[in-house]
Amino acid sequence: MCNTIQETTPVTPLDPSDARCNAVKYAILAPSPHNTQPWRVAFQGDERIILSIDHSRLIPGCDPLGRQAFISVGAFLENLDLAAKNSGLRADIDLFPAGWPDSRLVQDTPVARVDLVEDPHIEPDPLFLQIPLRHTSRRRFEKRKVPLDAAGEITAAYDFSLVPLGFSHDDDLIHAIADLAADAMEIELADPERFRETLQYFRFTDAEAHTAQDGFGHAQSGYGPVMRFFIGRFILPRSKAASSPESFSRMAKRSTREQAASAGGIGWLSTKGDHRVDQVRTGRAFQRVHLKACALGLALHPMSQLLADYPGMAGLRSVLRDLLGVPDTQAVQMLFRMGYARPVLPTPRRRPGDFFFP
Known part of the structure; x- marks a missing residue:
């Protein structure tokens, strides 16, 4: 039984005959804050996957309690489960095998222990087909309401x-x-710290995105290659954003307002508690929401800043809660806009082998 990272015994991570490799290949297509992809994977024996959080990819300024990171773990696990089902396997997921975690710390212990077991009764889930098609769209959406039937x-x-x-x-x-x-x-x-983290993961040019294989940038806002080139090289290059934070902030604030105002609908997910299990459950639920939205031809874009856990956001969080009519006994975990828009390029992804740790 594995209770700590040190007890893992990894096998060759990219063995094409190992069904776990295929499952991980789809799991890493999950969303994460700033597209940091904060997951670490190890294999044990012939069936087991150990999933942990990569502390080097946390953003403690923007996500001081790690809540968004744990939500991304839930999305990872949902993709993993869907990929396993598609191969006729049952994913037995044991959350926090080392014990109940602290809800205010990101501990150096596994988040999940997953056994992939052959099961003749398992049937594929049609949402699996949407995994490679699901992308976060930062475009301005069409002036068209999302019908209540879709919700x-x-x-x-x-x-x-x-x-x-x-x-x-x-x-x-x-x-x-x-x-x-x-x-x-x-x-x-x-x-300054949150600005640095955002700048660290913002990709100003296609070359940056290709090299880093993480983060997000103008491509996800729907700009074509020529416009991306001029914005990233001349209008607002990395050097100008770093030396003049107010220019980057003005651009981001204006874009955020335009994006949100174009929404065809606003969605939110809440839980009765705000423990790590609630956050992982939210991630699994959100991933299914996004995959289903994709199947319905809807674009979706999380708006995470309003739910940030640092003190400076408390006032706006309270106003948002009142607007949504969410009682104080519940925690709003995800807020997102939905609508109709042309597809955007996917966010960059690291190679599957980059997620395995020794």
Whole structure:
């Protein structure tokens, strides 16, 4: 039994005959804050996967409690489960095998122990087909409301009882949230550490994205290659953003307001508690929400700044809670806009072998 990272005994991680390699290949396509991809993987024996958080890829300024990182772990596990089912395997997932974790610390112990077991009763889930098609879209969406029927179909795609979905396409709410989101972006980038983290993972050019294989940039906002070249080289290159943070902040605030105001609907996920298990469950639910939205032809974009856990965001979080009508007894874990838009390029991804640790 594995309780700590040190007890793992990895096997050759990219053996094509090992079903776990195929499952991990799809799992790493999950979303994560700033597309940091903060996952570490090891294999044990013939069936077991040990999943941990890569501390070197945390963003403690923007995500001081690691809540968003644990949500990304849930999304990773959902993809892993879907990929296993598609191969006729059952994923037996044991969360926090070393014991109940501290909800305010990111400990150096496994987040999940997963055994992939052959099971003749397992059937593929159609959402598996959406994994390589799901991308976060930072485009401005078309002026078209997301129908309530679509929200109903999305709700039916996951266990609503543990992580309820809220949805509205009310214009007044959308514009109020757009103003809040813009203010939240300004607050986030006003802090030097948070600004540094954002700049660290923002890809100003295609060359940066290709080299780093993580982060996000102008490509996810729908800009074509020529416009991306001019923005990244002349209008707002990395050197100008680093030396003039206010220029980058103004651009980000303006883009955030325009993006949010173009939403065809606003969705949110909440939980009764705010423990690590709740956050992992949220990640699994959110991934299914996004995959189902993708299957319905909907674009989706998380708006994480408004839910940030640092003190400077507490006031806006309170206003948001009132706008959404979420009681104080629940934690809003995810906020996102949905709508209709042309596809965007996927965020860059590291190679599967980069996630394995010795």
